[in-house]
Structure formats: structure tokens, C-alpha cells
Amino acid sequence: MQNEKTSLKAMFGTYPKTAPLKAGQVASDIVELDIAPVDNAQSAFKDVVRAHLFDVAELAVVTYLLAFDAGHRYRLLPFVMNGNFHHKSLYARADDEFGPRELKGRRVAMRSYSQTTPAWVRGILCDEYGIDMRDVHWWSQQGAHVAEYKDPEWVRGMDKSLSLEEALLAGQVDAIIAGGAIENKDRLRHVIASPLEAARAWSERTGVVPINHVVVVKDELLKTSPRAVAEIYRMLIESRALAGDMPAPASRDLQPFGFDALDASLRKVIDYAFEQQMISKRYSPEELYGDVRNVLEKN
Template sequence: MNAAATAGRPIVTVNLGDYPATRAWKSGQLDSDLIDVRFSGLRAVWDEFAAMMRTQKYDCSEMSLVSYLQARALDQPFVLLPVVVTGKMQHGYIGYDAQRGPLRPKDLEGRRVGVRSHPQTTGTWARSILQNEHGVDLDGIQWICVEDPHVEGSSVPPNVGYDHSGRTMLQILLAGDVDAAVLGPDMHRDPRVQPVIADADQAAARWLDRHGIVQIIHMPVVTQALARARPDIVRELFRLYMASRAAAPEQERTAFAPHPAGVEPLRRGLQCMIDVCCEQNLLARRLTVDELFDDTTRRLGAVA
């Protein structure tokens, strides 16, 4: 926490993206008598995930769920807040260049597939879908990344390589330097890119029916130092986020509506992500859902 203060309120630094659920807070519609929040101002907040994990650059930051799980498995000093910032089914975000011919999930074996970072949460979900729904041998794929893992001390398997050209993953795909890629929002930015899973929407609906959860991508974390020294500030950050979420127009709530807040409502989704990470050997040890939180964040309630 920054030692400086404004009118007796401590300055709290926050790295949080622009979403319907954060608009009221970030636009200044909400205020706090307890803290003076300073946002990072970044559009691509994920560019600071590594700095948060390695240097605790912010008091609070949106975070890739897999990165947090890796940090927690290594006993690094962060605590999760029980609310989802982003979550979405990932079946439709594995793309290929249709001009190079059709490509289906089993065709990926023996080929090069791009993903921004090997433990990227979107990529982790995508690998699980390929493996468990389409029988793809993940070890038979050469994974090409443009970023290292966010968490120091985490490792990557031997079939991971890197492209250091400075290009985006979409550019790498369209240049033909990978055969397919996990693209996230870039999936829809070029008509040549088509989904490897042809019936992605229907496949996502079937997955949802089986598991009863929408795949979690990002959640907020706070530093352990802040959580221990000022649990009241942690509660206030949660209150502000939930107030901002409640202020979002009804028609814009689809992005977070499937994700109620609180440990128990999120337990099933978090357990599923832990299981997927263990299946892919991404964690130094198996975690429990309860150890993702501390005494303060574990009590933060389920408020719509």
C-alpha cells in the first residue's frame, strides 16, 4: 500500500480492466471514505500481470486465474477475492487460417499451435477441451508462445517453444508460422480465421450442461501484505467492485451474470480449474479451494 495519503485516506493502487462491471467505479461514479483508489489506466491490463506476480506492483490487480493458482501453489504472497472479473466458454477461440485448408481438433497432433503464454488461462481451458472432448494428445503438439509464464518458479513442458519476433499471435498464425492458435478476442478480427471446433457454440452448451459452470478466466487478487495489515481495505475494494457491478445496465450483465460472488457459489468453478491445472501439470502441488482465500476474503458474501 502506498504510504502517501489523500485527506487522510491511504492511496490504494489497482490494475483492473474496462468492463461493464467496472465502468461505474473507474469512471468516478463511486467513491470511498476509506481509501483513495488509483487505477493503472492500462487498457491491456494483462500486460502487468507478470509485474504483479513478480514485484507486487499493485495493491490489487485483476489476474489470470491459472497464474494465481501457480503462485499460490508456490506459497507466493497473494490472496484471491471471491468474484469473477471475466469468464467465458473457450470452445470457439482456437482458430486456424481457412485459406490453408480445413483443420479439426485431431489434426492438431504433430503440428504447431500458438498460445500467448503456456499457462494462459484461456489456453489452459482450450487444451482441456481438446484433450477431454476430442481426444487430442497434447504432448503431440508443439506449443509456440510469445510470453513467459507470469509466475517466477513455474516451468513449462519440453514441447513449448517461443516466437520472439514481436508479432501478435494472430500475425504469427496468418503468416503460417503456426497451424492454429488460441486467440481470445483476436479470433474475430480477420475473416480468414475460423474455429477449429466447428460447432463451438453447441459444444460449449454441452460442456455447460455437463459441468454446470461457465469457465472462469480472470479474478482479482490482493497482496498478502495488504490483506494482513488492512483487511478493512480489502473489504472496501470488494464493496466497490460489487457496487460497480450492480450499477451496470441490465443488458450488459451477461458478461458476469453466470458468476455469483462468494466462495461457495464459485467453489465448483474453482475446483474444476484446479483439476484441469493438475491434469496438465501446471501446479507445484495440488491446491484446495479454501486455501485460495484468507479469513477476510473467505467471508466476503455472495451479493448479486
């Protein structure tokens, strides 16, 4: 039937911008989204890059780059689900005084080397503070969501019995990269001084915002149902608008959408992933988008 909707399996985390979509407040005559009951998208990343369970899904941008590099053919939509400044994500003990330029020879731990937040932090350290990747002892607690990926040889595995904060406070490492909330605020400090001001100045100078999670679609869907892909993009934008979550005029949007708005940030995270030996080549955005640009422009 000509008017039959395309039924698609979808996975998005729960945020203000996705709430209208998940509540069925965004109407479509073209697609019907079967949205998985997932609040924390990260918990379903392996279902995306290993089991390929979803036609459209939220995915950490570095996880997406690793998956693309490994041959898992998803295409990128120019829609960022979330982003955040990460100058604040590097912590040391409050009584251990050193700055970001003094990380040479020190031990820095993270949940996973292939996680997006550490990729941004490492890249910023190299770009802004003259750190060489091989000058730091990188410690990782977990492997990657992408099964084919292996950490570079300079990354060391660490004991999972202690949390990152516990390992830091016990003196096992000198610094940690942690994107979430910190429990021991009185005992830890930011390695980069005045991190929010430093992040804003960096973003203003470079035009880059640290994008974390993006939206991807199966390449097969792009080929067989291009109108459905364009409709998904429209629905995501409408859901964000219904949530009252659109950026204020002249403000820097940490969750950009649209090819131009995303370009500088996407190119920078590709550079970082390549320079940190997580992907085998420096992909162009056009390679990641495939035919998405043409499809969105036509529909």
C-alpha cells in the first residue's frame, strides 16, 4: 500500500529533547518508530554496534567512528543528541599540585580509552597544552563497545575493583578522566584551572564544541527508504523544538544540528580519533554521511 508507514526500530536515551518523541507527540505519515525502553543510551551501545538491533540509534561519536572503521555500515545524521565541555573532566588529588603541561610521565586513568569524553580530553591536552600522547601513561578499566577494536599498545589495563576516584585517592594513578558527577569533590581538584572559562575561550577560538552522542541510521535504510531517513531527522528536530530545547540566538549550541553547525566539531573529533590511533584513517564527514546530505536536501 502506498500510504503504509515504514516501521523502524529505534533507540534513544531519555532527555528533554526526546521526551516528546517518546511520548508520541511527534506525528508522522511516513514512519512509525518502535522506540526501545531505554533511558541510558550507553547501556544499549553494544546492541547497536554488535547485534545491529536498531534501524536508527543514538551512539557515542567515537564509538560510531570505531564501528565505521570496523565495517559496521551506519551513516551519520547531522544531529547531536548531547555534548558538553570537557576541560573540567580531568581531576587530580587536591593535595597534588601540577598543571596540564606537567602530565608527562604521570598515570592517567579512565573508564575506557575508547570512550568519547577521554578522546576529547586527550585531544585538548595535545592541542592546547603541548602533551604528546606517548608522554603519558594511560590506564583503562574497560574495553570498547566495538568488538573488533583493540586499544593502542601504550594503553594499560587496570584493576576494576576500585572506582576511578578510589584509585586516584589511593595513589594508584595521578589523575583521572571522569565525565560524570564526582563524589569526593572536597578531595579532588580540576587539573585545568578555571575549566569552564578555559573551555569557552577554546570553543570561541576554534569554533568547536565537544559533541558526545550523535544519531546514526543503517546504510541499508538510507538506500531502501531515503524518505524515512529524512523523516527521522525532521522528527528529531521537531521533538527538540516541542521540548523548548532549541538554542538561544547567538548562543553556542552544545548540541548542534545541521551540516554546517556540526562541521568543525565533527572534523575535530575525527582528527582526535585518528591521532590517538583509534581509527585507521582520517575519514571525511562526507564518508560518514554517505548519501544523507542528498537525501535531506531532496526531502
